[in-house]
Amino acid sequence: MSQAVEATEKHSAMPSFGLRRMTAIQAELDALNARLGEAEALLGTDAAKPLLSLRKTLDSLCPQITFVGQVKAGKTALVNALSGRPGLLPSDVNPWTSVVTSIQVNGQRPRNVRSEFTFFQRDEWEDLVKEGGRLGEMARRAGAHDELAEIRRQVNAMCEKSRARLGRNFELLLGQRHKYDHFDTALIERYVCLGDPEEDGADRQGRFADITRLAKLYIDEPAYPLPLLFQDTPGVNDPFLMREQITLKSVRGASLCVVVLSAAQALNAVDLALVQLLSSMENRRVIIFVNRIDELDRPETQVAEIRRSLTRTFDSQSLGGIGHIIFGCARWAEAALTGGLEQLRPDSRASLVRVVEAVGNADTPVNAQTAWIASGLPALQEAIGTIVEQTSARRVVEHVRRKLGNLVMGAANQALARCEAGEAPRSRLxxxxxxxxxxxxxxxxxxxxxxxxxxxxxxxxxxxxxxxxxxxxxxxxxxxxxxxxxxxxxxxxxxxxxxxxxxxxxxxxxxxxxxxxxxxxxxxxxxxxxxxxxxxxxxxxxxxxxxxxxxxxxxxxxxxxxxxxxxxxxxxxxxxxxxxxxxxxxxxxxxxxxxxxxxxxxxxxxxxxxxxxxxxxxxxxxxxxxxxxxxxxxxRNAIQTASLAETRRLVAALRQLHGRIRGESDKALPPAGAKVMEFRNAV
Amino acid sequence: MPYDTDRARPVSQFAYDRLARQASTKPRIAIAGEFSAGKSTLLNLLIGSDLLTMQVTATDAPPIRLCHGADPAQWIGPRGHRQPMPEGGIDALPEHCREVQLFYEADILRGADIIDLPGLADPNRSDAGAHSALLGAHMAIWCTPATQAWRQSERSLWAALPDRLHRTGLLVVTRADKLDSDHERERVLRRLRRETEGLFSHILMLSATRGIEALQTRDTALWATSGCGELIRQITARTSALRKARLALLERYKVAEIAADPEDQVPDPAPEFEDEGVDVAPAAESTAGVGILELLRQAREAHARKEAEATQAQREVAPAPTVAETEPPIPREVEIWRNIAAQQPDFPGKMEISTMIEHYLVAISR
Structure with a gap:
């Protein structure tokens, strides 16, 4: 836990076979970027501004993947493995994550910033402290005195702890943001970890944790073709009631949510409630990841058993729309990335061998590659890629395509009109x-x-x-x-x-x-x-x-x-x-x-x-x-005859470009005609 | 409500019979927890047999009560009538089945009935059945898995139970071997002590798989670290304390010349006699003809015998410091151990059981 992580610049060897969908998305973005370049070349400075804004829109695509689940389901380890940085975010045997922590992989980042920690706003904090947040509000309304007292007690303990750690003026920190050009385990622990009150050095761990609202780290991982934002959240169903409120808020901005379950007790009533909450938002954007299959005695057969039971429960709760249920083990993924399969606990390794044998055969070697496959991470990456392709990526691509098409078409028509005006003026509108x-x-x-x-x-x-x-x-x-x-x-x-x-x-x-x-x-x-x-x-x-x-x-x-x-x-x-x-x-x-x-x-x-x-x-x-x-x-500003031929060529080139942009667009989207008819009939 | 424990209470013969019957009923120990929390493994360890199958997904079984004896299995309907098990086994039981009773000759069942509750927090069924069975128990063991120990859903369920269950409650942290080191186990324990203050009488870490391994390899050190010895000690200490307390309470009731009106119930029954759950104790019928005084005499004698045994054993072996006052006779634990060993057909150390006992006694007296 205390060993420093120099993961920032270390390139891990993440295998790429789970990244085909993301590569396809990137190819599409690249193609569109190329069209933007062609348009820039043809249109020159006239269209520089709108084209630049389109390019920015394309570059800013950074799908957010939020991980939610009960305490100790293994969310943090999974996020670490998925980022290709085992051990990056600290985890522990006790609930440890107290803050929504994001890792941005690739993409744009503020200059000289590698880590960023945002504290609560003063009013948010005061609401939490005085009213106990939403839970407190509900408890009071229902007249549930015991619960209200429990919430009050927890909040008071939290305030006292913060005061003891940060001094009396800790409230001055509210509303602020700390930025660093680096990060390491000690720094992260100071902002996001709960700490163990009875452990040595606990005053350093979690120094700011209670008043930190968001933590964000920036890393580069060349294996990923796309920028991605992984968001780790505090576990729900924590006896410390306050943390749960923070988690559900972070779900809104997500392109998709991964619900992390623990294989030893897959889907209890709390998990189901969580899945229902998320699905009530949009169930095609939910992935179920059943983690820690290494804790099963016979993973190779029990996985199928659990899957049947999950599907049955989802069907009976009309949650059949959840298409992605993935089994795996973040611990194996971490071991595969560090190449240290021998560091696995003996029983974890034994179940890895069983899974690898069941997936392959008795001769399949148990090595970093097969452990990576067995860990379920490639399947998770493919599922993420598929959903991103259908949702946020498609949206951005379609937006840029339409705008660019219209821009090019307008330019072509303008040029055409100028040619006509110079050549053979006709009476028009x-x-x-x-x-x-x-x-x-x-x-x-x-x-x-x-x-x-x-x-x-x-x-x-x-x-x-x-x-x-x-x-x-x-x-x-x-x-x-x-x-x-x-x-x-x-x-x-x-x-x-x-x-x-x-x-x-x-x-x-x-x-x-x-x-x-x-x-x-x-x-x-x-x-x-x-x-x-x-x-x-x-x-x-x-x-x-x-x-x-x-x-x-x-x-x-x-x-x-x-x-x-x-x-x-x-x-x-x-x-x-x-x-x-x-x-x-x-x-x-x-x-x-x-x-x-x-x-x-x-x-x-x-x-x-x-x-x-x-x-x-x-x-x-x-x-x-x-x-x-x-x-x-x-x-109809007429142009010089000299440039007439040139303008004609420009029109032709623009029309050709427009055709290509539209051609790609037609491939990607179903026609809207049917829906229009439906609407007209309805009205 | 403060309960007056000194004054003698005159009651009718009818009421006295009823109290005496209840006082001599075996205590019921409920094993509870969310599904897949390791309840069945724990139970199999206690009775020394793979009687119950373990499943990784939620199971759809009613509460199962294990009683001492060799009778055929039976099930209890909603009004308390008993019926033989259907041919299809547990799966063929009708929906209104309230409880299944299995009889088994395991030593631990001589002291108490053990009820294996269906897993709580199962998304496909209500917790109501398990909850009411839990309320009917005299003592409860709550199982929570070490790697995801003590979540809010567990806490809110347990905290809502009456205080009498908290006072004797045992929190067993199962699958302790899934944590990597003693340091980690210690840290989890520390958090649990903080977060369960006042809700349990004792918390212990248990690795049932290590316990079974210890039995098979006759590894006394492993047996001690697995937590199994401690668990059995805690359970027996509590059951004997429970019985002692009930008999002590019963002693204060005196049969007086009060009209034997069945409606005239005990005015202020001791809380320990409260029976909110299923009470279908076999003793109720089998002793009907014996007469209550005879029954009471037997109960008192048994009690005195036990006391004597306990003192005897305490003189012989230094009691473990944790449960000083109610320390059960040590041989009892060994008996259980031996019983478990006997259930394992290929148990390697059957012949050298005496050596094992020696090892064990040395180990715990250190």
């Missing part, structure tokens, strides 16, 4: 006529979007009202039932009902918003293409503008928020104990649950509203940009 038509188009689009947005929100409101009422009634019924039987009714009170139904409604709103965007975009681009035709003539025919993509609408984080009724039995015990009649219970319970539910539904509605506003704004920007291009064409 005048600037005034153009402005009138553009104005009409803007108005039409705006009206169309406003109408559709209103419909979507109205539909959402109606649906959510039904669900809220049904949920409250159902909960009350379960509660009075439980009251009658004298048992805590936790089994029957199911907040997942609320979550899944709200998610379905949200998903429908997302789909409607996309269809609305595509339909409005389609009619706008049809109108624009007609305008270009009127400006340039037949020649414009095979160049068409493309509408912007629908905005990305990640599921609202409140869908995954712990709510009062997720709490464990003791909460209910104290609840039920304090009410003499079901009527009294209902009287206290109803307003409580209404507040809880309202908090969630309002947040979800706000998300939809924002997305709809973004759609409208993006469409307005698109019309604005196209309007400027069209206006430039309508000006």
């Amino acid at each position: 005048s600037p005034d006529e153009l402005e009138a038509r553009l104005h009409g188009l803007r108005l039409d689009t705006e009206t169309q979007l406003a109408g559709a947005s209103g419909d979507i929100l109205a539909r959402f409101d109606a649906d959510i009202a039904d669900i809220t009422a049904a949920f409250i009634d159902q909960s009350l019924l379960a509660l009075t039932d439980a009251f009658a039987q004298g048992v805590a009714g936790r089994e029957k009170l199911d907040p997942m009902f609320l979550r899944t139904r709200t998610r379905v409604i949200y998903a429908r709103a997302v789909r409607d918003a996309r269809v609305m965007n595509d339909a409005a975009g389609q009619s706008a681009s049809d109108a624009l293409n007609a305008i270009y035709g009127a400006l340039i003539g037949e020649d414009a025919g095979n160049l068409t503008v493309e509408p912007p993509q629908a905005p990305h609408m990640p599921p609202p984080v409140s869908l995954g928020r712990t709510i009062l009724i997720d709490m464990q039995t003791p909460w209910w015990k104290s609840w039920l104990g304090r009410h003499r009649t079901p009527e009294a219970l209902e009287q206290t319970y109803r307003p409580l649950i209404e507040i809880e539910v309202k908090g969630i539904t309002e947040d979800v509605r706000a998300c939809i509203e924002t997305a709809l506003e973004e759609t409208t704004a993006a469409m307005a920007l698109f019309l604005e940009e196209q309007g400027q291009i069209a206006a430039a064409i309508a000006e």
Whole structure:
């Protein structure tokens, strides 16, 4: 634990056979970058700014992969192995990670910064200290005095510890950020580790841990073709209640989540709740990694047994959409990277041999390569690559492609118009006529979007009202039932009902918003293409503008928020104990649950509203940009005859480039036509 | 509520019979924990047989009570009636089965019934059955795996149990061999002591696989470090203390000339007699004709005999410091050990059992 890690510059020998999907993504990005280069060469300084911003968008792609799981599931070891840096983040036999810790592999980083530690903001800290955060708030609302006292006790202990470590003025550190041009184990431990209060040197470990909110390290790992951000989180289900609150917040920005389970007890009720929370956000972005299979006695047969049981449970909980369940062992991966298979504990090594034999045959050597395969890391990398390709990478690529295509097309049309004006001026749309038509188009689009947005929100409101009422009634019924039987009714009170139904409604709103965007975009681009035709003539025919993509609408984080009724039995015990009649219970319970539910539904509605506003704004920007291009064409500044031939060549080159950009795009995306039809039928 | 332990309590013959019956019932030890926490392995070690199969995924079995004897297995329905096991075994049991009883001639079962609870926190079933069985136990052993020990879900379940279970509760940290060093084990123990303050009477690290290995190789040092000896000592100490306490409580009840109205229950029964769970003690029926005074006499005699044995043993061997007052006679543990050895068909040291005992006595007296 205390040995210094000089991993920053050491290149580990990470085998690359799990990285094919990521390489494919990078190839696509490279191709698009090459098109950007060609466009730069053809367009010169005119288009430098928009092209630069497109290039930045491409370069900033850095998918975030967040690892969540119960305490001691082995998240930290897995993140270390995946980063190719065994031992980089410290781990221990006791819960050790207290801070969301990110490792950025490759990609852009601030100058001379290798590590960055952000402290809590003053108000966040005060909320935590005074109210006990969200847990404290819920405990107080429910009148759960024991829990509230426990939270208070933990918070006070934490404050005293920080004060003892940092002096009385430790609060001055709040809101600040410490940056270093290096990192080593001692430095990291100071910021992210809990430390052991009874161990020597504990004053150095975890010196800042309680007030640190985020830690970020930057490493270079040439094996990865893409920049990636791995995020390690404090374990959930920790008797120290405060840490759990931090973890769920970090999930929102993630491209995907890896739920780490421990093979010895794969998927208990807490794990399942975690998977449900994440899936209520988006289940195709969830990977299950069953770690520590080296602790199984017969891994080669038990793995299949566990997989069957997981699949059965997921199916019965309607979580069948989780496609990636991977088994492995971070310890083997670490050993494979350091080449020290003989350092493995004897029983861990024995089960590695069993797995390798079962995967290969009796002659398969047990070496770094086969240990790497058995560790499940290549499979995990492939799964990450597959999901990234379908989600964040596709989004960025498609965005850049559309913008670039439109840019090139506009330039080609402008050049064409100038050629015509110099060669054989013809009577076309005048600037005034153009402005009138553009104005009409803007108005039409705006009206169309406003109408559709209103419909979507109205539909959402109606649906959510039904669900809220049904949920409250159902909960009350379960509660009075439980009251009658004298048992805590936790089994029957199911907040997942609320979550899944709200998610379905949200998903429908997302789909409607996309269809609305595509339909409005389609009619706008049809109108624009007609305008270009009127400006340039037949020649414009095979160049068409493309509408912007629908905005990305990640599921609202409140869908995954712990709510009062997720709490464990003791909460209910104290609840039920304090009410003499079901009527009294209902009287206290109803307003409580209404507040809880309202908090969630309002947040979800706000998300939809924002997305709809973004759609409208993006469409307005698109019309604005196209309007400027069209206006430039309508000006018809004639060019010198000398450069006429050159401009003709430019037009040809731009059209060819546009064709290639569009060609690649058509390959990548299914046509939007079907959805537009669906929307039109619906309206 | 403070409980008055001094005053003699006059009760009716009916109530007295009932109390006496309850006082002489064998204590029930529940083995609880989340699924795959090593409960079945621990139980197999205790009774010295692979009676229960171990599974890595959650199992769908009712609570299983192990009793001493050689009777055929039976299951208990929701109203307490007993029925023979169906042909298909545990898998063929109907859903309303509340408990399965297996009879087995293991020495540890002479002192107490042991109940193997279904694993808690299983996503596919409710914890209710295990929970109510746990409430019906006189003492509980909570198993938590060393590599993921004592999480909030365990804590909140255990903390919600009544204090009487906390006072005698034993936290067994299973699979201790999965931790790399004594240092690591010590650190986990330290954290557990901090986080379970007031919730258990004792915490111990156990490696059942090492214990079984020790039996097979006759390695007394390994047996001692595996934690198995300590576990058995702790259990026997607690069961004998429990029985002693109950008989002491019973002594304060006197049969008086009170109308023998079945409705006239004991006004203020001792908390130790509370029976919230299943009570289908075989003793209730088999002693029906004997008469309660005779039963009581037997119980007292047995108690006195035990006391004498214990004092005798204490004189012979220095008691271990941890459980000074209620230290059970040492030979009892050896008996169990021998019993375990006898269950292993190819146990290599069967012939030299006396040598083993010597080794063992030397080891623990150090």
